[in-house]
Amino acid sequence: MSRRSPFYHWQEMVVNAFAQHGILSRPQAYGLAILSFGIVRAASCALTAVAGKLSFLGSDNAVLQRLKYWLRDGPDKRFPGAPQIEVRAAFGPLIAWVLALWQGTHLVLAFDATTLRDDLLILALALLYRGTAIPLAWVFLPANRKRAWLPVILELLKSVAASIPTRYEVLLLADRGLYSPRLYRSLRRRHWHLLLRVNNQARFRPHGQAWRSLETLLPGAGHQWRGRGHFSKKNPLACTLVAFWAVDQQEPWYLVTDLGPQRALAAWYGLRVWIEEGFRVLKSLGWQWQRSRITDPQRGERLWLALAVATVWTLAYGTWVEDQRDGPPSPATPASAAPSPRGVEEPAGEYVPPTRPRLKSIFRQGLERLAETIWGHKHPLRRLRLVPEPLTGETENG
Numbered sequence: 001m002s003r004r005s006p007f008y009h010w011q012e013m014v015v016n017a018f019a020q021h022g023i024l025s026r027p028q029a030y031g032l033a034i035l036s037f038g039i040v041r042a043a044s045c046a047l048t049a050v051a052g053k054l055s056f057l058g059s060d061n062a063v064l065q066r067l068k069y070w071l072r073d074g075p076d077k078r079f080p081g082a083p084q085i086e087v088r089a090a091f092g093p094l095i096a097w098v099l100a101l102w103q104g105t106h107l108v109l110a111f112d113a114t115t116l117r118d119d120l121l122i123l124a125l126a127l128l129y130r131g132t133a134i135p136l137a138w139v140f141l142p143a144n145r146k147r148a149w150l151p152v153i154l155e156l157l158k159s160v161a162a163s164i165p166t167r168y169e170v171l172l173l174a175d176r177g178l179y180s181p182r183l184y185r186s187l188r189r190r191h192w193h194l195l196l197r198v199n200n201q202a203r204f205r206p207h208g209q210a211w212r213s214l215e216t217l218l219p220g221a222g223h224q225w226r227g228r229g230h231f232s233k234k235n236p237l238a239c240t241l242v243a244f245w246a247v248d249q250q251e252p253w254y255l256v257t258d259l260g261p262q263r264a265l266a267a268w269y270g271l272r273v274w275i276e277e278g279f280r281v282l283k284s285l286g287w288q289w290q291r292s293r294i295t296d297p298q299r300g301e302r303l304w305l306a307l308a309v310a311t312v313w314t315l316a317y318g319t320w321v322e323d324q325r326d327g328p329p330s331p332a333t334p335a336s337a338a339p340s341p342r343g344v345e346e347p348a349g350e351y352v353p354p355t356r357p358r359l360k361s362i363f364r365q366g367l368e369r370l371a372e373t374i375w376g377h378k379h380p381l382r383r384l385r386l387v388p389e390p391l392t393g394e395t396e397n398g
Contacts, residue, residue, distance in 0.1 A: 006037075006370075006373050006374050006380045007033075007037055007056075009380045010033055010036075010037050010313065010380075011030065011033040011034075011037075013033075013384075014029055014030075014032055014033035014036065014309060015029040015030055015033060017029075017093055017094075017096070017097040017100075018032060018090065018093045018094075018097075021092065021093050021096075023086070023089045023090050023092065023093050024085065024090060024093070028070070028085055031066070031067075031070040032070075032085075032305065032306060032309060034054065034057065034063075034066070034067070034070075035050065035067055035070060035306040036306045036307075036309040036310040036313065037054075037310075038050035038051070038053050038054045038063075038067070039287055039306060039307065039310040040310050040313060040314060040367070040370055040374075041053040041054070041374055043286065043287070043288070043367065044287060044288040044291075045287045045288060045289055045292060045303060045306070045307060046288060046291055046292070047064055047067050047068060048060075048064060050063075050067060051063040051064035051067060070085070070302070071085075071294075071299045071302050071303060072084065072299070073296075073298055073299075084298075085302050085305070087298075087301040087302055087304075087305050088137075088139075088159065088301075090305055091136065091137045091159055091160060091163065092159075092162075092163040094136065094305070094308060094309070095136055095137075095160065095163040095164065096163065097312070098127065098134060098136070098312060098386065099164070099165075099168070101312070101316060101384055101385055101386045102386050102388070103385050103386065103387045103388070104387070104388045104390075105167065105168055105169060106168065106169045106170075106171065106388070106390075106391060107127060107164065107168050107169070107170045107171070108127070108128040108171045108173065108268070108271055108388075108391070109125055109126065109127055109128065109136070109160075109170060109171070109172045109173070110125075110126055110128055110133065110172070110173045110174065110271070110272045110274065110275040111123070111124070111125050111126075111153065111157075111172065111173075111174045111178055111275075112124060112126075112174075112175065112272075112275045112276070112279075114279045115143055116143075116289070116290065116292065116294075116300065117143075117290075118143050118144060119142070119143055119295045120140050120141070120142065120143055120294075120295065120297060120300055121140070121141045121142070121143045122138055122139070122140055122141075122300070122304075123138065123139045123141070123149065123152060123153060123156065124137070124138040124275070124279075125137045125138070125156060125157065125160055126275045126278050128173075128271050128272075128274040128275065128278075129274070129315060129362075129386060129388060130315070130318075130319070130322075130358075130362045130388070130389060131274055131277060131358065131361060131362060132274055132277040132278050132281055132315070132361060132362065132363055133274050133275045133277065133278025133279075133281075134278065134308065134311055134312055134315065135278065135282070135304060135307070135308040135311065136160060136308075137156050137159065137160045138156075138301065138304055139152055139156055139301075140297035140298070140300040140301045140304075141297060142297065149178075150180055150182065150183065153178065153183065154182070154183065154186055157172075157183075157186070157187065158186075161187075161190045161192065166191065169193070170191075170192040170193065171192070171193045171194070171195060171268065171391075172187060172192055172193070172194050172195070172196075173194075173195050173196075173268070173269055173271065173272040174194075174196050174197070174272075175197050175272065176197045176198060176199055178196070179196045179197070179198050179199075179256070181232070181235050181237050183196075184196065184237060184239075184256070184258075188258055193257065193258055193259055194256075194257055194258055195242075195255055195256075195257045195259075195264070195268055195269050196255065196256050196257070197253055197254065197255055197269065198214075198231065198254050198255070198256055199254075200214050200215055200251075200252070200254055201213075201214075202214055202231065202232050202254070203231075203232065203233045204217070204229055204230070204231050204232075204241050205229050205230045205233075205236075206227050206228070206229040206241075207227070207228050207229050209229070211233050214241075214243065214254045217241075217243040218243050218245050218252055220245065221245045221246065221247050221249065221252075222245065222246075222247045223245055224242070224243060224244040224245065224266060225241075225242075225243040226240065226241070226242050226243075226261040226264060227240070227241060227261055228240050228241075228260075228261060229241060231256050237256065239256045239257060239258060240256070240257050240258070240259055240260060240261050240264045241254065241255070241256055242254075242255040242256075242257065242261075242264050242265075242266050242269075243255075244266035244269075253266060253269055255269055268391060277361070278311075281311060281363050282304075282307055282311070285361070285363065285364075286311070286314070286363060286367070287307050287310065287311075289303075289304075289307060311363075312386075313366075313370070313384070314363055314366040314367050314370060315362060315363060315366055315386065316366070316381075316384035316385060316386055317365075317366035317367075317369045317370050317373075317381060317384070318361075318362035318363055318364070318365040318366025318367075318369070319362065319366070319384075319385055319386055319387055320366075320369070320381055320384075320385070321362075321365040321366065321368075321369050322358070322362055322365055323387065328387055329387065329388070329389040329390060330390075
């Protein structure tokens, strides 16, 4: 195969990223390169569609069997004792590869859940990036079964935190269903920052004041409040509370964070919707994962590894396209002055996400450029980069 071919460059990059740590063998990493390349080429993760786009590797049926073999558990493989892909051990190399491409010092992560029909529930941690998200770690569970999520989430976050060097400033966003004082304190011990939405039925005690219902902090839409104190009378947590009710929203956000009031901006929580766009990339917008027939959690986790790798490749190409046309993201706007320790009410206005508008998603831009590279025989990009948009107020000390 020509060293100038897109597949050769992709194979070399994936094998170097995943085989050098000993987590995946070279044949396993090579299989990951084949599957992720075929997913991009087919714009689908359906194995029959992927195999049909990899004819340069052999007949459709031979390639299809090879892809199925890669997804199987060890006992189901052709040779007894053949190793299987341990996906959770591969999160470290995946994160290291993403950070090697990352041109910045802050990471905004979001935690959320999605489903595959009524078969599987997926708890996913993703890196937010230019209107979408990159999966970094995930756990597949059988759907419609009651179980405690928190131990699973804590174990997942523990493995991710161990793979992120301390030079990065990490901000984790999560919705109401994932709030837990144990989760909050666990991540603070790892020096992560948090911005967690909480239930409006809780209570808060601002410094020097009595306990009060969260709903009493704001008179109505168009207002926000920020201040330090203790959240939850039952299990008090020292934190900053941000109450925000935009004029175009039906209900307010109540957010707890370890950040000081001078840095805790409600607009940052608005970035959490990007993980929903990330799920759309995995599904109807990109890889058509919703059509997968997989029902086994372990095989689903392996397929997501290939989807994550394909997504990183596509977004890196989209970054190149967008920056060639519009230039890199502009510097951040400084944050407003700090409220007093007792808290302050101020106008909220309309919610404006801290990002530049784009007519076409960065994923779609990258997929189109990759199609030109693969089908139009253009030279592949030599240097891939991920350049995040700066957070509003990130230059503030706090």
